[in-house]
Amino acid sequence: MASKAVKTFITPLGKENPVFVQILGICSTLAVTNKLENTIVMVLGVIFTTTLSSFTFSILRKVIPARIRMMVETLIIATFVIIVDIALKAYMPEIWQQLGPYVGLIITNCIVMGRMEAFAASNPPGLSLIDGLASGVGYAYVLVIIAFFRELLGSGTIWGFSIFGEWWTNWAIMIMPPGAFFMLAIFIWVVKGRVAE
Amino acid sequence: MKKTSFFSERIKPVIIMAVITIICIALVSGIHLSTQDLVIANEGLVLKKAVLFSAGVNLPEANSEINSLYDDRVEQKGDVFIVSGSSGGIAAYAFIAAGPGLWGEIEAVTAFKADLKTFAGVDFIKQNETPGLGARITEDWFREQLRDRQPPLVMNPEGTESSDAAEIDAITGASRTSEFVLSIFNDAGVRAAELKKEGM
Numbered sequence: 226m227a228s229k230a231v232k233t234f235i236t237p238l239g240k241e242n243p244v245f246v247q248i249l250g251i252c253s254t255l256a257v258t259n260k261l262e263n264t265i266v267m268v269l270g271v272i273f274t275t276t277l278s279s280f281t282f283s284i285l286r287k288v289i290p291a292r293i294r295m296m297v298e299t300l301i302i303a304t305f306v307i308i309v310d311i312a313l314k315a316y317m318p319e320i321w322q323q324l325g326p327y328v329g330l331i332i333t334n335c336i337v338m339g340r341m342e343a344f345a346a347s348n349p350p351g352l353s354l355i356d357g358l359a360s361g362v363g364y365a366y367v368l369v370i371i372a373f374f375r376e377l378l379g380s381g382t383i384w385g386f387s388i389f390g391e392w393w394t395n396w397a398i399m400i401m402p403p404g405a406f407f408m409l410a411i412f413i414w415v416v417k418g419r420v421a422e
Numbered sequence: 423m424k425k426t427s428f429f430s431e432r433i434k435p436v437i438i439m440a441v442i443t444i445i446c447i448a449l450v451s452g453i454h455l456s457t458q459d460l461v462i463a464n465e466g467l468v469l470k471k472a473v474l475f476s477a478g479v480n481l482p483e484a485n486s487e488i489n490s491l492y493d494d495r496v497e498q499k500g501d502v503f504i505v506s507g508s509s510g511g512i513a514a515y516a517f518i519a520a521g522p523g524l525w526g527e528i529e530a531v532t533a534f535k536a537d538l539k540t541f542a543g544v545d546f547i548k549q550n551e552t553p554g555l556g557a558r559i560t561e562d563w564f565r566e567q568l569r570d571r572q573p574p575l576v577m578n579p580e581g582t583e584s585s586d587a588a589e590i591d592a593i594t595g596a597s598r599t600s601e602f603v604l605s606i607f608n609d610a611g612v613r614a615a616e617l618k619k620e621g622m
Contacts (some may be wrong), residue, residue, distance in 0.1 A: 259554050285442075290435045304446040308453055315457035318464040323557070325526075325550050380554050397595040400554035405557055 233355045237363040243336045244367040245413045250336045254368055255405040257327050261384050264372035265322050270309040270328055272361030275337045279345040279357030285345055298341050299332070306331045336360055356357050371408045375399045457604035469531070470496075472545035476533035477514035478569065479506035502617065505533065515622060516541040519610040524598050528559075532610035538589075539620040544568045544607065556599030567591060573611025577604055 244248045250271075257267045278301050289297050310328045321328070340360045345353040350393040376382060379399030381389040385395065397405045467485060471491040474481055479495065482488055482621045507513035516533035529548035534541060544565055552558040558564060567590050569581075577592040577600055578584055584591075590607075592600035 263553065279482055290430075290614055291436060293435045293439050296439060300442060300446055307450050311450075311461075312452050313459040315464070318461075318468065322548075322551060376554075395554075395595075397555065400552065401593075 230352065231312035231350050231357055234359040234408055237356065237359040238366075239363075242363045242367065243339070243360050244364055245409075245416050247339075249339055250334045250364055253327060253330065253334055253422060254364075254371065254409060256330075256410070257324065258368055258372040258373050258405055259400045260323075261369070261372045261377060263320065263323055263367050265302070266317070267324060267327060267331075268361070268368050268397050270306070270313075270331055271336070271364055272358065273335060274302060274305045274331050275361040275364075276354060276357040276400070277305050278307060278337055279360075280350055280354040283345040283348060283350040283353035294346070295338075295342075301319075302337050302341075303332050327383050336364055367412065371405065371412060374407055375404055379404060381418045395396050450470050456607060468547050470586075472531040472547045473503045473505065473516045473533070473547045475565075476516050476531045476543040477503075478533070478542050479505065479508075500621070502531075503531075504603070506580045515614070515617065517540075517610070517613065517617075518547070519606050519613065520557075521602055521606040521609065522572045522604050523549055524551055524556050524596075528606060528609075530606055531601070532607065532614075534610075534614045538614045538622060539572055541571045541607075544610075551595075551599045552596065556593065556594065556596040559599060559603055564591075564593065568607070573614075574608045575604060576612075577601075 237243060241247065244251070244254060253267065253271075256263050261283065278298075281301050282298060285297065304364065309331070310321075313324070313328060340357055344356045348356070376384075377388060378396045380395055381387060381393040396404070399408070448536070455505055467488065470488055473482060473496055474488070474492060479491070481490060495506050495508075497506070501517055502512050504512060504515040505514045505516060514533040514535055515538060516531050518529060519532045520527055520529045522528070527548065528544045530544050530547065532541070532544050533597050546565070549557065549559065551559060571585065571590060572587045575588055575590055580591050580594040582589070590604075594602075
């Protein structure tokens, strides 16, 4: 049991990472990674949602008839995402404003529903919780790494603090969506081409 | 094949779906209602901060101090906020100026000095510009450069830092956003001239 839990946690971090192996959740990977601060808030929202959605759905999995399975999944995800949205609006209004529509779009993040379908629907709640958490963390660290380099090269700052100083010319391309494509491609190349071998 | 009854095939899914929906709605509504006051207070605070900042008043740290300072110094007349100076008299007239942005509407609070010709300052209360590019309109250097400027304004490349009262710096890489905010500022100048005619 313990070893199965460990395996469940480790697999989504590397071998079956949702972002660089399964290439899921790319839209938000591209959209929110131009500032580290926004990225951290976004990935915490995703970790919260994917953990609790998988857990909740796993509890309900034997009660729910197969034909309404997907409706229930969407409903559960939407509920948790709206909770994140309201919490941000109330307690972190400035970050909520900057993230704009992206928090709501966690609902359509394929990782969340994908893990419910692929794992929580056929596994007990405890393991589903671990799987949801690990998938969220697997998504999170990739985004944080990409955001780190995009903010550093695009704005010359980390977490809003100036790193390079005055002489640095900002790479505007890194701030814009194409910059995320380049960063993600380089990341996948490094991880799959170099590390995996 | 196992024969399924009409109930378990048709009715049960509907009932289960309805029950889960009601639970989810109750949960979300409950959280929404319990944080509603805080959200409204936050929105009010954003506007209060913007009015005081644009009028050139130094902002205290604590939210309660901002509220009491605002109550002390600001009087709202129609949609114009009249900000008084620390030693009495009128320091600035502030009003909300809005216009299109690159991704969504931009709303700014623009404040003019008592002559209604010179900017006291500006602050942005709503914008969806590209983070790192257009969204840099909310950075201090961009907002601060409006102080003591006189519209109609023209824009120079970023880093020019002209001392001419009719010139401000644009943002490199965000030409469209710069044009949009420039027109908001200049429209605000027209509005201020109208207020003067109305005898403000």
